[in-house]
Amino acid sequence: SFLGVPIQRLGEVLGVLVIQSKAQRKYSEDDVYALEVVAMVIAEMKELGAFVGDGEAMTAPHQRPIMFNGASAQEGAARGNVLLHDPKIVITNPVADDPEDEKRRLKEAMDSLRISVNDMLSATKKESNNDQLEVMEAYRMFANSKGWRTRMEELIESGLAAEVAVEKEQSATRARMARVPDPYLRERLHDLDDLSNRLLRILTGQGRSQEESLPENAV
Structure with missing residues (x-):
């Protein structure tokens, strides 16, 4: 038996969380919901850079360099501070203590x-x-x-x-x-x-x- 849910944050799919069983079984809605919650926590931990390892996959997305493409309204060059309309929100604690x-x-x-x-x-x-x-x-x-x-x-x-x-x-x-x-x-x-x-x-x-x-x- 196989059950998989997407690991996603703000609509961006980061991966898939899968559980498997050699025995045949039908996963319930509660099973699916529980796995979705775990996937959400994993997504937040990845955003915080909680996973240790080398390579881009282990780096928090908000810590990576990014290239912005804009539409040209006037020829020339501009230099300044990039202002994001919707800045990346970083959540430090994905689990509710209370x-x-x-x-x-x-x-x-x-x-x-x-x-x-x-x-x-x-x-x-x-x-x-x-x-x-x-x-x-x-x-x-x-x-x-x-x-x-x-x-x-x-x-x-x-x-x-x-x-x-x-x-x-x-x-x-x-x-x-x-x-x-x-x-x-x-x-x-x-x-x-x-x-x-x-x-x-x-x-x-x-x-x-x-x-x-x-x-x-x-x-």
Whole structure:
């Protein structure tokens, strides 16, 4: 018997975690879920560079050099500090020591997220931008979704930290995005993906807030 699940982080597949048994058996949904949780923890450990060894496979992705390709708007050369729109979030502890405390952290972060979304919605209404208003309305709908929060709380109860629960739900959303043919639904799922990034930044305190000014010589 064979059971395998992808080791993925934020929709990026890093590998496959497999268990096998010489005896014939049918793996249950609980077995699959447990293996997915282990795979998620392994993905976070890899991001932290927890595995010892040589070669790129053992190096934390955020510690590797990276090449950025941009579209040319004006011929010439530019030199400055690269500013990532969605900076890499590094989670230092993927396992929840106290699930109730993690759920409290998630609730507080989501409360903060809702306030931020409501502020953006109010500002958009003043600008009378109908297209942007539609996006902000979708943001508010997702930010107030009980189902979204419940799914993440269930992941926390399984032993994951709040940040990892958000990432796991985000990975599931990205997987759904890849299968949805309707462009409107894909856009709405993209909104949820962006909202997850905002929630991660609130939980970890990493990344750049919307109000923060750009660094000097930003590219």
